[in-house]
Amino acid sequence: MEHLELFFKSIFVDNMVFAVFLGMCSYLAVSKKVATAVGLGAAVIFVLAITVPLNWLLDQYLLQPGALSWLGEEYVDYDLSFLSFIMFIATIATMVQLVEIVVEKFSPSLYNSLGIFLPLIAVNCAILGGSLFMQSREIETLGLAFNYGVSSGIGWFLAILAIAAIREKIRYSNVPAPLRGLGITFIITGLMGIGFLSFGGMLTGGDEEEKPAATETVLEDIKIETEKAKELAENTKTID
Structure with missing residues (x-):
């Protein structure tokens, strides 16, 4: 039940885009076409699914106060929590490079369409936010960390997929001139955020x-x- 609750809350209630507005740059820039949005969303899911559990292991066995006790009693008082940002970002950057190599190898067209935004996943605040939220919520097991990474990625994926589908259709709509482009996109994002927040009472316990x-x-x-x-x-x- 705990896994299921975390899964649905991370997708709908605590959505990375609509609840905490993380990853907005890529969300707005790569959401003009559904195909491109699907590719980037899948990459974000993969990176979050790998980096959040890896960063959980780093946090549990290296960074937390007393985490080095497994090396011996003389290391119990060590506190490396000040290295959290550096270690988390290093892990994320490594995984993003791996994703970039794989996408370029197996889908050159997607690689070209994503352009600069694929390597920029490394500095996507939604990716780092997933690891930091995992740390602040004191997720207790590796399985829950993996669950949170996947579900957070799915939430971001649904957000960019939905806005991309709407932006493709809205090209044929008579949008007032002052609102064309980012103006109507921000309005739609706000309305979608209200819709996702309506799940606030879901599995709250x-x-x-x-x-x-x-x-x-x-x-x-x-x-x-x-x-x-x-x-x-x-x-x-x-x-x-």
């Missing part, structure tokens, strides 16, 4: 615990109202 308390309160109110009605009826009979 705690509802079952609140229901008994709410039911008891309602029953008490009904009991009080019933007693008042009885007293009023008795007073009416006495007056008569």
Whole structure:
């Protein structure tokens, strides 16, 4: 259940684009065609799926205070957390280079259409954000870290795919001149963000615990109202 909750919340509720506005540069620049958006989105999913678990391992066994205890008791007091940004970025840059080599090898057309934005995944704040959110949320297992990386990538993929499909169709619409281009794109992004935030109550938990308390309160109110009605009826009979 924990894996399923994290999966859906990372895609819809905590979407990288619509909830925290990370990766907006690539989101706006590479969303003019669906085919290009699919290629970049798939690359982002792959990079997040690899870098978030790798950075989790680095955080657990190297960077956290006391993480070096596996080397011996003399290393228990070491704290390398100040290296988090450097280590995370190094891991991301390495994986992005691997993705770039693979895409250029097997799909030159996609490589040319993505252009400079493929190597720029290395500085895409959504990629680094995934590792930093993993760290701040204190994800406990490697499986959950992998789940979070994949689901965050899928959320970003859905966002860029949706806006690309809309931008392809909107070319044939009569958009007012001042709003053409990025203007209407920002408006659509805002509306899509509202739609994704409507999933805010999805798998939030705690509802079952609140229901008994709410039911008891309602029953008490009904009991009080019933007693008042009885007293009023008795007073009416006495007056008569």
